[in-house]
Amino acid sequence: MNRVNGIRVGIAGLGSFSPDKVLTNQDLEKLIDTSDEWIFKRTGIRERRIAADHEDSGKMGAIAAIRALEDAKLAPEDLDLIICATTTPDKPFPTTACHIQDAIGAVNSGGFDMNSACSGFVFAFNTAAQYIGTGMAKRVLVVGTEKLSSILNYKDRNTCILFGDGAGAMVLTSLEEAGRGEYLGGSIQTEGGNDDVLEVPAGGSTRPTDQEVLDAGLDKMVMGGNRVYRFAVNTFVRLVKDALEPYGYEQLGRIVPHQVNQRIIESALEKLDLPVEAAYSNIHKYGNTSAASVPMAFDEAYRGDHLIKGKLACSVAFGAGLSWGHFLVRW
Ligand SMILES: CC(C)(COP(=O)(O)OP(=O)(O)OC[C@H]1O[C@@H](n2cnc3c(N)ncnc32)[C@H](O)[C@@H]1OP(=O)(O)O)[C@@H](O)C(=O)NCCC(=O)NCCS
Structure with missing residues (x-):
């Protein structure tokens, strides 16, 4: 897109x-x-x-x-x-x-x-x-x-x-x-068939909630953490590279990523050859808040003056589905 x-x-x-x-x-x-x-x-x-x-x-x-x-x-x-x-x-x-x-x-x-x-x-x-x-x-x-x-x-x-x-x-x-905040583009991507990586197994039409579901805790989230970790690092790197390619890294103000895990963020930044300050992070205070994490981090970055006027701000996110995407704005 x-x-x-x-x-x-x-x-x-x-x-x-x-x-x-x-x-x-x-x-x-x-x-x-x-x-x-x-x-x-x-x-x-x-x-x-x-x-x-x-x-x-x-x-x-x-x-x-x-x-x-x-x-x-x-x-x-x-x-x-x-x-x-x-x-x-x-x-x-x-x-x-x-x-x-x-x-x-x-x-x-x-x-x-x-x-x-x-x-x-x-x-x-x-x-x-x-x-x-x-x-x-x-x-x-x-x-x-x-x-x-x-x-x-x-x-x-x-x-x-x-x-x-x-x-x-x-x-x-x-x-x-x-x-302000001119939208320059973004992406929406998914790869189905990965329910075993991250899912809530029951509580929907596949398996409605019954006593057995409740007893087994199938109405709660289950995750294969290691697989998500690798996917998240690789996807973070690819999304940022693709988004910034037409502009050059010198135009980057701040990456405001999905607050997935500080290790994932730092490992992706290292692969991109970017310093840790290139990404705004508040995960120490809030953990991973899924769909809320990008706008919560963006708002904090904005109010704390971490977005740089005239420079690019790029948000990348990834999660169950698998799903991933980004948006790029000029602040
Ligand atoms: C979940 C995650 C933190 C686990 O870290 P990890 O380094 O992969 O750890 P592992 O699962 O390999 O477990 C290492 C050891 O710690 C133990 N362990 C797991 N969770 C633990 C916890 N909460 N506290 C203490 N020990 C724990 C494991 O049992 C294992 O012990 P062992 O070596 O004796 O077998 C990491 O995989 C991760 O962040 N993945 C991404 C998850 C995510 O962000 N999902 C949402 C995506 S939107």
């Missing part, structure tokens, strides 16, 4: 939300056979946030959305489309986008959910850009929101140490209106 040829697209506003409750590595030591040292050394994670019972993906997404709209100096009524990327929707239906629409009062908008696991936000961002680029929508809210704690097995040390909850959002408009 290449750059949109019609209306130029920009990022008008950014926002994020993370729940108050902190789950530290030390807390996990009390639940499973692990240690702060092991987790930090292998992943770079010190703690992650866990949503309260009343905080679902929709509610967290709505707070991030309001913050992004404030940043864009736009009202909820100005939106004409909401795309919500989530692996942990509030319910099978109605969509979480509908819940966000209702919560923020976006009465003139349509909306839908997109699920591509950890690549979800990047897929949704590229989709939103197409809507604006073709003139089919003028102001699109893109939300990535996850309550991953609802699909984690806190007895499985392979998975529960890695993930956390949170939400991030961006408002995309014409570049003329946004005045």
Whole structure:
């Protein structure tokens, strides 16, 4: 997928939300056979946030959305489309986008959910850009929101140490209106047939939830960590190389990657011959928040002045499916 040829697209506003409750590595030591040292050394994670019972993906997404709209100096009524990327929707239906629409009062908008696991936000961002680029929508809210704690097995040390909850959002408009963050292009790619690498085995139409599913914990995430690791490093490298090839590395301001694992990020940067500061990372505080991780990191990078005016910002993401993709903007 290449750059949109019609209306130029920009990022008008950014926002994020993370729940108050902190789950530290030390807390996990009390639940499973692990240690702060092991987790930090292998992943770079010190703690992650866990949503309260009343905080679902929709509610967290709505707070991030309001913050992004404030940043864009736009009202909820100005939106004409909401795309919500989530692996942990509030319910099978109605969509979480509908819940966000209702919560923020976006009465003139349509909306839908997109699920591509950890690549979800990047897929949704590229989709939103197409809507604006073709003139089919003028102001699109893109939300990535996850309550991953609802699909984690806190007895499985392979998975529960890695993930956390949170939400991030961006408002995309014409570049003329946004005045920054020009969309230069992106990609959306998948390779099915890899359920054994990373999946929630039951709870859908293949295997609806019953007592046997619950007893076996098949409604929770399972992962072949080593295979994801190799795939993530190689894909990170390829996506960044391809995205920057027409521009040159000297134009790079910051990579804002999916917060997958600090070791994966650093190993990819090393292969790209880039310093560790080339990528913005907040994984030590939040862990991997799947579809929420790119917009949460982007918002923090923006508010902390880590994006460089006039330079490129590139987001890359990868996850279950397998799925992977990127978007490139000039900040
Ligand atoms: C999960 C991950 C951190 C595991 O790290 P790793 O270096 O591959 O570790 P391994 O699975 O090879 O396990 C090494 C040892 O640590 C142990 N171990 C695994 N999890 C552990 C934990 N949480 N605490 C302590 N020990 C653990 C293993 O049992 C194994 O022990 P052994 O050597 O006695 O057999 C790493 O593979 C990873 O980050 N993968 C990517 C996962 C991911 O990001 N998925 C989401 C993609 S969007």
